[in-house]
Amino acid sequence: MSELTTLTAAELSAKLTSGEVSAVEATQAHLDRIAAVDGDIHAFLATDSDASLAAARAVDERRAAGEQLGELAGVPLAIKDVLVTTDMPSTSGSKILEGYRSPFDATVVAKARAAGLINIGKTNMDEFAMGSATENSAYGPTFNPWALDRVPGGSGGGSAAAVSAFEAPLALGSDTGGSIRQPAALTGTVGAKPTYGGVSRYGAIALASSLDQVGPCARTVLDTALLHDVVAGHDRHDATSLNHAWPSMAAAARDGVDPASLKGLRVGVIKQLQLPGMQPGVKERFDETVALLTAQGVEVVEIDAPHFEYAVAAYYLILPSEASSNLAKYDSVRFGLRVEPEGGGTIESVMSATRGAGLGPEVKRRIILGTYALSAGYYDAYYGSAQKVRTLIQRDFAAAFSQVDVIVSPTAPTTAWNIGHVNEDPMQDYLNDATTIPANLAGIPGLSLPIGTASEDGLPVGLQLMAPAFEDARLYRAASAIESLITARDGKPFWAQAPSLVSASTGKAAA
Amino acid sequence: MSETPAAENAAPEITAETVQHLAGLARIALTDAEVEGLTFELDSILTNIAKVSEVATDDIPATSHPIPLSNVTRVDEVADVLTREQALANAPATADGMFRVSSILGEEQ
Numbered sequence: 124m125s126e127l128t129t130l131t132a133a134e135l136s137a138k139l140t141s142g143e144v145s146a147v148e149a150t151q152a153h154l155d156r157i158a159a160v161d162g163d164i165h166a167f168l169a170t171d172s173d174a175s176l177a178a179a180r181a182v183d184e185r186r187a188a189g190e191q192l193g194e195l196a197g198v199p200l201a202i203k204d205v206l207v208t209t210d211m212p213s214t215s216g217s218k219i220l221e222g223y224r225s226p227f228d229a230t231v232v233a234k235a236r237a238a239g240l241i242n243i244g245k246t247n248m249d250e251f252a253m254g255s256a257t258e259n260s261a262y263g264p265t266f267n268p269w270a271l272d273r274v275p276g277g278s279g280g281g282s283a284a285a286v287s288a289f290e291a292p293l294a295l296g297s298d299t300g301g302s303i304r305q306p307a308a309l310t311g312t313v314g315a316k317p318t319y320g321g322v323s324r325y326g327a328i329a330l331a332s333s334l335d336q337v338g339p340c341a342r343t344v345l346d347t348a349l350l351h352d353v354v355a356g357h358d359r360h361d362a363t364s365l366n367h368a369w370p371s372m373a374a375a376a377r378d379g380v381d382p383a384s385l386k387g388l389r390v391g392v393i394k395q396l397q398l399p400g401m402q403p404g405v406k407e408r409f410d411e412t413v414a415l416l417t418a419q420g421v422e423v424v425e426i427d428a429p430h431f432e433y434a435v436a437a438y439y440l441i442l443p444s445e446a447s448s449n450l451a452k453y454d455s456v457r458f459g460l461r462v463e464p465e466g467g468g469t470i471e472s473v474m475s476a477t478r479g480a481g482l483g484p485e486v487k488r489r490i491i492l493g494t495y496a497l498s499a500g501y502y503d504a505y506y507g508s509a510q511k512v513r514t515l516i517q518r519d520f521a522a523a524f525s526q527v528d529v530i531v532s533p534t535a536p537t538t539a540w541n542i543g544h545v546n547e548d549p550m551q552d553y554l555n556d557a558t559t560i561p562a563n564l565a566g567i568p569g570l571s572l573p574i575g576t577a578s579e580d581g582l583p584v585g586l587q588l589m590a591p592a593f594e595d596a597r598l599y600r601a602a603s604a605i606e607s608l609i610t611a612r613d614g615k616p617f618w619a620q621a622p623s624l625v626s627a628s629t630g631k632a633a634a
Numbered sequence: 635m636s637e638t639p640a641a642e643n644a645a646p647e648i649t650a651e652t653v654q655h656l657a658g659l660a661r662i663a664l665t666d667a668e669v670e671g672l673t674f675e676l677d678s679i680l681t682n683i684a685k686v687s688e689v690a691t692d693d694i695p696a697t698s699h700p701i702p703l704s705n706v707t708r709v710d711e712v713a714d715v716l717t718r719e720q721a722l723a724n725a726p727a728t729a730d731g732m733f734r735v736s737s738i739l740g741e742e743q
Contacts, residue, residue, distance in 0.1 A: 479663030566700020
C-alpha cells in the first residue's frame with residue numbers, strides 16, 4: 124500500500140501545498156489502492172480514472188500557476204451515490220436509476236470541486252438510502268474492511284468502507300436516521316450528521332426531506348471537520364438551507380486536541396439510549412470512555428428522555444410517508460428505467476411494471492407503508508401523531524441540553540454483524556437504529572468516532588456525540604479531545620489499527 | 635384524540651386486499667409472493683408503530699420540520715436552465731424533442 128493512502132487528509136494537504144506531492148500522484152495512489160482492494164470491499168459503484176486524473180491535473184496546473192487554492196485542493200474524495208455528479212453516474216443504489224447521468228452537480232459536489240477536491244468515485248449504499256447494512260443495494264453488498272464477512276453498516280456503507288480501507292481519505296455521506304454515523308461506528312471511522320439545513324440537500328436524491336442531511340466521513344475528527352467546512356453553508360437552491368454564519372469546524376477540532384479542553388464540560392448519558400439488547404463489548408467500551416471523560420474533569424449527568432422510546436415508531440411513519448411521495452418521480456417517463464408489460468399497455472401499467480421491476484423489496488415495503496400512513500382516515504392517527512412525537516422528542520432534547528453541553532451514547536447497540544443475516548421481521552432491524560434516529564427527528568447535529576474494539580469480536584465500537592442545533596462545532600471540539608484520549612490509551616490512532624488488507628487480494632478475510 | 639380507527643393501540647389488520655389496494659395507489663406491480671410477504675410484514679410494523687398515538691395528545695403541536703423557517707423566498711430571475719437536450723438526455727424514449735410515453739387512456743376509457 125502506498126504511503127500516500129495512509130496519510131490523513133490534513134497530512135496529505137500539507138504535502139500537496141508544499142509541492143512535495145502532486146494531486147495526480149495522490150489521485151493515482153488512491154486509484155491503485157481501489158484497484159487492489161475494491162474487488163473484495165466493493166465500496167464503489169463507479170470510478171473513472173480518466174475523469175479523476177483530469178481533475179487532479181487541473182488542480183496541479185492551477186497550483187503551478189500560483190493560484191491560491193483551498194486547504195484540501197488535490198485531496199481525493201469518495202462521493203455517496205445518493206449525490207448527483209456530472210462526471211460519473213448517480214443511481215442511489217437502485218436499478219431504476221441505472222446509468223443515470225445528472226445534468227448538474229449536487230451543491231456539496233460543486234463546492235468540493237471548487238475547493239479542488241478530486242472525485243475518486245461513487246460509493247455503494249442501500250437502495251435510496253433505505254437500510255442499515257448496505258445489503259439493500261441493487262448492486263450487491265459492501266464488505267467491512269475490518270472483517271470481510273461482516274456488513275459495513277448503512278446506508279452509507281460504501282463511503283465508510285472506502286475511508287476505512289484507505290481507498291479515500293475523505294467521503295461524503297447522507298444521514299436520514301443514522302446513515303453516516305452508524306457505518307462510521309461499524310467501520311472504525313468518523314462521520315458527522317450536521318444540523319438540519321447546515322449543509323445543502325440540493326442534488327441529494329431525496330429519501331425523507333425533513334430528515335435527510337448530507338455530511339462528511341473520514342478517518343480522523345480533524346479530517347471530518349475540514350470536509351464539513353468545505354460543504355457547509357447557505358444554498359439558495361435548498362429552501363430548508365440555513366442562512367447562518369458557521370464557525371470553522373476544523374478550528375474547533377484543532378482547539379479540542381488537548382484533552383484538558385474537556386475540563387468542566389457537562390456530558391449527558393441518556394437512560395433510554397442504553398438499549399436492552401446492547402452487546403456487552405459495546406457497553407464495556409462505552410463505560411470505559413465515560414470513565415476517561417470523568418477522569419478529565421467532565422461532569423457526567425444521567426438524563427431521562429421519556430419520549431425516546433417512541434422515536435423509532437415516529438421515524439418509521441415519517442420516513443415512509445415522505446419517501447412514498449419523493450419516490451413517485453420514478454415513473455418511467457422523464458428518466459430512469461422503463462419496463463413495458465407484455466403486450467404493451469397504458470402509461471399507468473407501464474409505470475406499475477417499471478416500479479415493480481426496478482425497485483427492491485425494502486423500497487417497496489416503505490412506499491407501501493407510507494402510502495398507508497398517508498391515506499385518508501389514517502393520516503391523523505399515524506403521520507399526524509408521529510409529528511407530535513417529534514415535538515416531544517425535541518422537548519426532551521431541550522430539557523437535556525438545559526443540563527448538559529453534549530450528550531453521549533453508543534452509536535450502535537452492536538458491532539458489525541454477519542453479511543446475509545436476515546431478520547424475518549423487518550421491525551427488528553428498524554429497532555437497531557434507536558440510538559441515531561432521535562437526532563434526525565430533532566434536527567440536531569451528531570457525530571460518531573471510534574473508541575476501541577469490542578472484546579468478544581475485535582470489531583470497532585463507536586461513540587455518538589450530540590449537541591443542540593447550530594452547535595456542530597461543540598461536537599468537533601469534544602470529539603477531538605476524546606480522539607486524543609483514545610490515541611494516548613492505545614499508543615496509536617484508531618485508524619492505524621485497521622487491517623491492512625494485504626491479504627484482501629487473495630480473498631481471505633484480513634481481520 | 636383522533637376519531638380514526640387506528641387511534642386505538644391495536645392497528646387494524648392488514649389483509650392481502652389492503653396491500654393490493656395500496657400497491658395500486660403507489661403504482662407498483664407486485665407478485666403474489668410479494669403481496670403475501672408484505673401483508674405479514676406490514677401488520678408487524680404497524681403493530682409496533684401504532685404506539686405513537688399513546689402520547690400524541692391534542693395539546694401537543696405537530697412538528698413538520700426540525701428547524702422552522704418562514705417566508706423563504708428568492709429573487710424571481712431565470713437561472714439554472716437546462717437545454718432541451720439535457721432535459722431529454724436521460725429519458726427512456728423521446729420523439730420530436732419531447733418525452734414519449736405509452737397511450738394515456740386504455741380501451742375501456
